[in-house]
Every structure is written in structure tokens, then in C-alpha cells.
Amino acid sequence: MIGIDWGTTSLRAYRLAGRIVLDRRDRSSGITKVAPGAFPDTLRSLVADWLAAGETHILMAGMVGSRQGWIEAPYLPCPADPAALATALTKIPFGTIQLAIVPGLTHRDTAGIPEVMRGEETQLAGAIATTPDAVFCLPGTHSKWATVQRGIVTGFSTAMTGEIFAALRGHTILGRMMADGPHDDDAFRRGVARARTEGGLLHHLFGVRTLGLFGELADTAAPAYLSGLLIGTEIAAVGPTSPVQLIGEPALCRLYTLALAEFGLQAHLQPPDLAATGLALIAEHARWT
């Protein structure tokens, strides 16, 4: 079968034999770069040779199932496990090929505010196979924290940490006093420690400016300090149990590992390509294989 992880900014295709990745292709044609109506052709040209070689099933996950994607796949409410995801696939006509999209997940927090994820549920499905009871963190533009119990995603929450960092660095007075430089672990840890003191994020952010003004934070160290402040604020609000299972880019997971250590929490790095594993497992549950 073919597994497709189609996100906002990237497109990954896997040719799979069970959970084994036989071949893979990475493209930058995320859904924001695909014209409306151009999804079928984009997919077909990406995997034409695999289809010619006899593949008949394609399972997709990610923002391709959002309102801005190919077709909107309804969200599945938590609690949900990989088998439930497999029963809620959105099927798409695609010639003789079996094509479907994995649903995203939704959840309501204690205040009744909705939560959503698309794509992460498939990575979680991949991780659940070996880690059925854990707190997972998928750091990024919108970090996801999910609780998994006996193989079931019981709930999750999102923190806009990555996007807020970019907005603050690019469009506030804090960014205007920063300079590029090598990543500074000490400044990062100072930021994390600051997040653990009283005062709140809106106040702590102003400290990035005043520390610079008083010569107590170098302009090249300020980005790492801000990053530590935000990630520390995220972790403090979640208050996870140890160890935290990290899924994501190695460089970003390294920062979260450092930050968690400041809280006395252990981190465990999940293997890469969990989306491929998850797609294979969901296909198994759907009896595609």
C-alpha cells in the first residue's frame, strides 16, 4: 500500500509492505501550495510508478483532510484508538484505486472549548503500538500534548508555542533587539527557569527587553531565551508526568528534552516516520492488508 502524510507545508509518500517502509518521497508541496482541484493530479504524479507497479491502496493523513485540503474529513471525538480511526475513514473516488483519508481527532477540555488535531493522530497511532500508556508531546508550530491510556487517546491539548515565537520574533520590539547567532543552551535554560517564576508570560516577555537594555542578555542569546521562556511556559501549564514521549524534529525535541529536564522530567524520543507506521496500522485495522 501507499501511505501519504500531507501537511500544511510538506508532502511525504511512503511505499509500505506492512509496517516496513520500502521507499519514500519528500516534497515541499504542502496543501497551501496546491491549487483547489489540483490534489488528484498532484498525488497521481507523485506515485504514478508505484501505482504502475501494482499498488492499489492509498491512505492519507494530515491537513489534506481539512477544509482547505482535498476534502473535509470529519473529526472523530476522543476517546479514540487506532481501530476507531480505521472505522471512520473518508473514502474518495480515485479510479480503480482505493483512496481514503484518516479522520482528525477532536476533544473538549474541562471548560468545554474544542480541540482539534489532524495528522498527529496518525503519528500517535504509530507510537501507541509500542507505547500504549504515556503522555505524548508533539512540539511544533502548534504543539500537541496527548494522553494515551491502554492504547486509547483519552484527550489532548494544543499550545501555539511555535507560532507565537515566530510572531514575537518577527513582529514585536523583542525581535528588533535580537541578532542571529549559534543556539545558546544557557540562555535557553535561563528562559525556562524564568517561566517557572511568578508574574505570567505577558510580564516575563517584557523581561527579554529589559535584560537586553541592562546588558544582562546578549542580542544573540535573546532568541534562545525567548524560546526557553515560551517552551517553559507551555510545559508549566501542561504539568505532565514523567517521562514525556516526544515525537518530532530531532532539533526541536532536543530543546524540549532540555526544558523538561529543568522541570525534573525525563523525555523519551520516539522513532522517526511514525506517520508511516500509523498509516500501516490503521490500514491493518481497516482490513486493507
Next chain:
Amino acid sequence: MIGIDWGTTSLRAYRLAGRIVLDRRDRSSGITKVAPGAFPDTLRSLVADWLAAGETHILMAGMVGSRQGWIEAPYLPCPADPAALATALTKIPFGTIQLAIVPGLTHRDTAGIPEVMRGEETQLAGAIATTPDAVFCLPGTHSKWATVQRGIVTGFSTAMTGEIFAALRGHTILGRMMADGPHDDDAFRRGVARARTEGGLLHHLFGVRTLGLFGELADTAAPAYLSGLLIGTEIAAVGPTSPVQLIGEPALCRLYTLALAEFGLQAHLQPPDLAATGLALIAEHARWT
């Protein structure tokens, strides 16, 4: 005497007889619009007729005393009162005219992180005359919260609420799903209430998106909700005692009054032109009058 409130984006001149404002001028020539070296000419052309009429003393406050201003006036550490401000004026040669800048204030919070204000200390000096024991809030781009005891500013803190609102609205996915509309008090109050629930700001921000996605928050109501969320987060972190003395623009002070009411806190609106009152009082302490 002449009092000048010269901030980042505005320039206000007052002709004063004691604490009475005889005449005033508002200009948009804040310090970011004044070329280096052009401060003396800008001031002279603004008040030429008042000088010709016999004024001999000009006292200035605000960002004109910052590194980006006319000349850098050192900060005075808290605790400080109006009399202390008057003993720490930075004098500037200006022909036969006595010209000086009021110092900003600085403070270190319990974690040792520096705080600064420039301009607000002069408004506080004006308010202290009638309100010597209070918690003051000066909402804005960078909101200031100051504690005043027996006429002495004992400490203060800054929250970057206004600037963060602008960055989020202008440069994140939250802003892209908002539309202009009349201010919506109900949405504002919902945002304030949300700030009082668990989860933290980075998580609560994502709710602005999901509520929109689920049709539970209109795109025209989202700006007010975001504003309430941020102002509510600011107030929750400060945890002020009641009543809070508000100094600032009436429309913004109205929002803070609404938000404080959600916390069961009373607000009291200070009169306008406190900068003029403060400049007059500091000049009295300096025995200029």
C-alpha cells in the same frame, strides 16, 4: 512653565500656571519621527510663542529621555516618590531656558529581572497627589501596574498585552480568521472568563481558532474575545487588590473596567492630563516655581 510629554508616537505640550493647564498642543511627532539631532528645533518651533511670552522653564517626561530620544536620562530605582524624581532631573543646555528631563523608574522583581518605565512615573506623580495609597494600572502597548504606598512608588511590573494583541492579530492564524466589526462586550467577557480557567495562555489562544472552526465564535467577535483573553490573563497574573486606579485612554480603561468586574474587582478612572499635573508637581519639588 512649560510641560512636555514626549512619547514614542506622540508629543504633548502644556503651558502651566502651577497645576493649571493654560494651553495645550498635541502633535504626532513622537520620538521615532524625530531625526537624531532634530530634538532642539522640534521643541523650539512647538513652543516658540510661549517662550516669546516669557516662559523660562521647560520640564519634559517620556521616551524623550531614552537612548533613542534627545538624551538618555538615567533611571531612578524604586522605591521613589515625586520629590525623589525632582532631585534626579537630567538638565540640558538650551540657551537661556532651563530645560530638564524627568528620570524614568526602574525596579527589580523577586526573580531579579529589571523593570523600566518612562513617562508613566510622571503620570503617577500626578495621581499620587490625590491617591497616595493604591494599585495603579496604566493599560496600553506595554501595560504598567504600580503599587503606591504613602505617596511612594514601591514597585511596578509591565505586561506586553497591547503589543502581543497586535502581533497575534496581525501575524498569526488567529488574525487571518478575524473580521472587523463593532466591539462585542459579550465576546470580550467570554475571553476574560476563559483566561480564568486552567490551561495557560498558549493553550487558550488556540481556542480562538477552534471556536471559530466549530462556529462557536463569529469572526467579527474574535478580536474582542482575543482582547478579553489577553487582558484577563494580565489581570489574573497581577492579582491586584480592589479598587484598581486606571490611568489611560477612556476606551481602553472601559475594557479594563469590564475585565476587572469579571474578577469581582472595582476600577476607578483617574482624570486625564495627569502628565501635566505630574510635571507641575515635580517642578514644585525642584523649586522651579
